[in-house]
Amino acid sequence: MAASPVMPLCHKISLQGLGKVFGAGAKQTAVLEDVSLEVAENEFVTVVGASGCGKSTLLRIIAGLETLTSGAVLLNGQPISGPGPERGMVFQDYSLYPWLSVMENVRFCRQLKIHRERSNSAREVHAAIGRSYALLELMGLLERKDAYPNQLSGGMRQRVAIARALMPKPQVLLMDEPFGALDAQTREVMHDLILHLFNRERSTILFVTHDVEEAIYLGHRVVVMAPHPGRIDSIHVVPLPAARHADMKLTPEFLALKKTILQRIHTTSGVYTDQDVLQRLTEIESFTH
Amino acid sequence: MKTRTAFWVVRGDLTRSTYLVIGLIGFACLLLIWSGLAASGWFERIFLPGPLEVLRRFVVWLTQADLLGDIQISVYRVTAGFLFSLLIALPLGLLIGTLKPIQAFFEPLIEFARYLPAVAFVPLVMLWVGIDEGAKIAIIWIGTFFQMVLMISEDVRRVPMTQIEAAQTMGASRSEILTRVVLKSAMPNIVDTLRVTMGWAWTYLVVAELVAANSGLGYAILKAQRFLQTDKIFVGILLIGLIGFIMDQLFRLLHRRSFPWLHLR
Numbered sequence: 081m082a083a084s085p086v087m088p089l090c091h092k093i094s095l096q097g098l099g100k101v102f103g104a105g106a107k108q109t110a111v112l113e114d115v116s117l118e119v120a121e122n123e124f125v126t127v128v129g130a131s132g133c134g135k136s137t138l139l140r141i142i143a144g145l146e147t148l149t150s151g152a153v154l155l156n157g158q159p160i161s162g163p164g165p166e167r168g169m170v171f172q173d174y175s176l177y178p179w180l181s182v183m184e185n186v187r188f189c190r191q192l193k194i195h196r197e198r199s200n201s202a203r204e205v206h207a208a209i210g211r212s213y214a215l216l217e218l219m220g221l222l223e224r225k226d227a228y229p230n231q232l233s234g235g236m237r238q239r240v241a242i243a244r245a246l247m248p249k250p251q252v253l254l255m256d257e258p259f260g261a262l263d264a265q266t267r268e269v270m271h272d273l274i275l276h277l278f279n280r281e282r283s284t285i286l287f288v289t290h291d292v293e294e295a296i297y298l299g300h301r302v303v304v305m306a307p308h309p310g311r312i313d314s315i316h317v318v319p320l321p322a323a324r325h326a327d328m329k330l331t332p333e334f335l336a337l338k339k340t341i342l343q344r345i346h347t348t349s350g351v352y353t354d355q356d357v358l359q360r361l362t363e364i365e366s367f368t369h
Numbered sequence: 370m371k372t373r374t375a376f377w378v379v380r381g382d383l384t385r386s387t388y389l390v391i392g393l394i395g396f397a398c399l400l401l402i403w404s405g406l407a408a409s410g411w412f413e414r415i416f417l418p419g420p421l422e423v424l425r426r427f428v429v430w431l432t433q434a435d436l437l438g439d440i441q442i443s444v445y446r447v448t449a450g451f452l453f454s455l456l457i458a459l460p461l462g463l464l465i466g467t468l469k470p471i472q473a474f475f476e477p478l479i480e481f482a483r484y485l486p487a488v489a490f491v492p493l494v495m496l497w498v499g500i501d502e503g504a505k506i507a508i509i510w511i512g513t514f515f516q517m518v519l520m521i522s523e524d525v526r527r528v529p530m531t532q533i534e535a536a537q538t539m540g541a542s543r544s545e546i547l548t549r550v551v552l553k554s555a556m557p558n559i560v561d562t563l564r565v566t567m568g569w570a571w572t573y574l575v576v577a578e579l580v581a582a583n584s585g586l587g588y589a590i591l592k593a594q595r596f597l598q599t600d601k602i603f604v605g606i607l608l609i610g611l612i613g614f615i616m617d618q619l620f621r622l623l624h625r626r627s628f629p630w631l632h633l634r
Contacts (some may be wrong), residue, residue, distance in 0.1 A: 145534050165540030175531040178630055179553050190627060194540040228630035241535075248539055 091157065092252060092284045093142060100137055100310075110309035111137050115151070115250035117303065117312065119252075119286060123276055126287045126299030128341065134226070134310025135288045139256050143169045150342030165194060166285055166318040168229035170241050170258045176229040182240050183225040183336065188210045189248040210245075215243040218277065235266035239273070246281060255287045259294070268326065275324055292341050296334060297324060304341055306348030313348050316341060418600040423607070426600040430589075433521075443574055443585040444612065446502065450509025451570045456561065458517040465518065467551055476522070481516035487573055488500025489581045500526050505577040505585075512573030517566045524558035525551055557628045564620035 100112040112134045129134045140146040142153055144163035153160050154348045155167065165314050177184050189195050190208055200207065216222045220241040227320050230235050238258055245253060259267045274300065278285055295302045296318055306313040328334055342359055375381065383391075390581035400420060406412065414422075444537040464471045490511050498504045528551050536550045578587025586605050593601035625632050 093473040143534075143538055146538065150560060163534075163537040163540075165538070167538060169535065169538040171535060172530045173531065174529045175553070176440075177532060177550070179628065181558075187535075189539040192536075192541050192545055194542070228633065231633060244535075245538070254538075259563060 091118045092121045094154040097151035098148055098153065100141060102151045106212060113309040113311050115312055119284060120312060121284055122282055124298060124300045125284045125303060126289060126295035127303045127305060128289055128292055128295040129305030130307055130345055133305040133307040135305050136256055139254050139286060139288045143167055143254050165248045165317050166251045167254060168245035169254045170245050170259045172260045175241055176237055181226050181228060182221055183212060185240055186215060186243045186247055188244060195248055212247060215246055219243050232260050238262065251284065252283045253283050255285065257289055274298065292338055293329060297329060297335055304344045313344050377483045415597060415599055418603060422600045423603045427604045430604060439584060439586050439589050446505045447570045447574045451513060451567060453506060453510050454517050455515040458514055458521055462471055462518045462521025463547060465522035465553060467547060479518055480517050483519065487512035488576055505582060508577040509570050509573045513566050513570045516569065520562040521527040521559055524555045524562055527558065556582060557624065557631055560620065560624050564617060567616055568613060571609060
């Protein structure tokens with residue numbers, strides 16, 4: 081892989097002047113206003129912003145789970161209409177089916193008509209079974225394949241959810257704060273897992289988070305959003321090699337970008353975020369040492 | 370001391386056998402108080418028969434009259450009325466809980482209908498359906514159906530939205546979402562709802578049989594009252610309680626068998 085961020089070959093997703101208004105009449109509030117963004121094939125784009133900046137709404141619109149008020153979402157140059165299996169989604173919580181085992185959850189899409197009609201020859205069914213095993217192996221969950229979700233830890237559940245979303249081979253993977261409910265250690269493991277997965281599956285990922293460090297570590301580009309109304313404030317190319325390593329979080333480039341992004345969030349939202357406080361603490365610490 | 374604290378912990382747990390023993394003590398207390406009151410002589414025998422008299426009456430009813438036939442016909446009526454309710458309430462509740470237009474159409478109607486007293490429909494039912502089996506089943510249906518639909522639709526509404534949305538992003542159609550996600554997800558709660566509404570079906574059985582029947586446990590209770598056979602009334606009431614209790618346990622068993630992921634320990 082190239083040592084610099086992947087150059088756009090063709091636009092996988094194209095957001096054109098996207099707008100979203102909630103409510104009607106006097107109670108109308110603009111959640112998103114004139115959001116335009118191009119995501120290239122095989123690109124990993126992360127979106128950060130303070131709460132209320134509409135980053136989750138943006139992702140849900142691309143998934144087709146919310147309608148848009150103005151503008152357009154294009155996938156491979158075609159406007160989307162509603163949700164579809166070419167755009168997989170991983171949610172923050174509670175999306176697994178508790179009545180199905182881990183393996184049955186991963187294979188859920190094979191029950192659906194759209195996938196059965198598309199690939200139902202003996203060879204394809206065989207390939208799907210092979211893929212479900214491969215995904216669970218990759219997620220380190222093969223020996224827990226017969227467990228129910230409520231027998232698993234939060235991190236394991238989210239790995240099942242990712243495997244399930246990847247099973248139908250989506251062209252784009254949308255991730256809505258997928259690690260938000262996990263503890264810090266588990267989250268770091270998940271970061272390296274998702275990077276490994278990204279390189280293996282050669283997918284396109286749009287990843288929403290409130291964690292700036294996570295956004296920089298994972299993304300080729302980081303989109304910073306600002307609230308009231310939700311809009312894109314700035315887009316930052318991450319100056320790190322494509323093959324990431326945890327030590328990179330301490331490099332000057334990483335910290336400089338983190339500071340810049342935190343400042344953008346801070347000035348646009350006018351709210352102290354947790355990251356701001358942390359940033360101050362680290363500054364004080366480096367000062368006293 | 371250690372065991373005592375574990376015993377009285379808020380939201381604590383008991384072993385299955387301890388639970389059973391305490392439950393049996395509860396029944397034993399009831400029996401004891403009843404025997405005591407009956408033996409005390411404060412009440413006339415004709416108003417409060419003792420446990421032994423009731424037991425004797427039970428044997429007489431079983432051997433010299435058609436107790437099993439009475440039980441059979443009552444169970445049949447309850448089951449038929451209940452299943453008939455379920456047959457309509459399940460699909461309708463599923464649709465009301467998932468599709469807003471259907472909710473808007475049916476929910477106000479059903480909210481209205483469930484406050485109509487089922488008992489007041491008895492004369493109408495007799496006029497429309499007659500006095501045969503259909504009439505009793507209809508009364509049980511009126512008593513259970515409306516509550517059942519509303520409760521099932523509420524169970525369905527409690528299915529987490531992300532479970533539905535996850536299916537949508539995997540390409541599930543609307544009918545697949547209803548059958549493969551919403552119904553499956555709500556099923557444990559629906560079975561609990563059925564357990565509760567089964568209890569109400571028994572209540573309305575007695576109403577139906579008190580008014581328009583010549584067989585069944587409710588009818589036997591009414592006839593016993595005419596002849597001042599208090600002990601027979603007791604037998605009838607206790608039997609209805611017992612059968613209801615058994616059905617409740619069967620529903621719990623069904624729950625444990627059908628939804629193993631909820632009973633992992």
